[in-house]
Amino acid sequence: MQRLPADVRRGQLIEAALAVTAQQGVAALTIRNVAEAAGVSLGVVHYHFEHKEELLTEMGQCLILEISEAMRLAFSQLVGPLELRGIAGLRELLGAGIRGLWPIIEASPDHQLLTYEITAQALRQRGAGNDSAGAIAAHQYRTMDTQAVAFLDLCAQRAGVTWSTPVDQIARFALAALDGLVLRWLVDRDSDATLTALDDLVQIIATKARQDCSPDHHLETASDPSSPDGNR
Template structure:
């Protein structure tokens, strides 16, 4: 018999088990019955927390994004010295610290990074097949990423005492588009040196969008 846990703890446990299954075996392998077995609980409890697979994938995508953001904020929080820089040079330094601080997390979790793309592709395929609610997974996934990116860019600008001359939501969209490409290319060739150079190039471009 499954141990009775508070609802929030049980939900977190289920998401952790779901992440392990999907990262190792792919989205198709993530169904309710294997999830219940992996979490050591009943199928009824799984359905209580997640009405269907689409609901589960939505929560899983958001959990991944927030975990990555927390790791980047932690790395950024350790950054305290701008070496006397101010203005846009300080912004460039701050952006580089945050983005390079994120890279070790990406390197250590390739299956989780691949899962992010897989969830997006799954949602878009479902939308093309007429499943509008499933397609909303990708939209919500990107809204979450946009919000986290806007918060990070706003913090960097405030610390550097600069203003974004391009609306910050557009800057965030551009930055995420570039980052997605860098990570996907790295998943193909695992060339971390080239990826870090690309990140520095992104930082330089972003800096031109502030004054």
């Protein structure tokens, strides 16, 4: 068996676990079938993941970060050549990020279903008294909250606007809407309807911002070379 750096091996095991659960569901996941799928011994899996719940947590985080990366890539491709300011610019930026995640969602329905399965399994076990398993769902949503807040803050910063509602509340609302839209798409696979709904979501989120007219803001961004506007 080839020796790999720890982070590479963990990544390999997570991918193997995702492959197993995509075919058989979360309930079928065991350390043994992960080892078989990865072509390693049981001891290797146990060395990197003490128990199944730790592996499930890492799987959930991997799926979330995969979506977030697609959103950031679409956002960065739009921001580069254009100057997008004000509420209209905010809508463009939000739309780029939120629509940018759609191709990867559409291409990976099994992975999207897994995110719901992991959550449901964790909550079911929490209801049965397994608090450590129940913590998986909380960790999933903390990760999503962190990613969503960072994205919303970046959009507002680039557009020169301020959120009029606490950004963590906006993130919570947006994620709840996305959860529902993706789950509905998994049922009916109506991508056109989902994209229309995503555009509606962008419009709603943009109403929660106001134009930042502070002269100090413009002075700071003009003088700070590390800011998005500093090199204009």
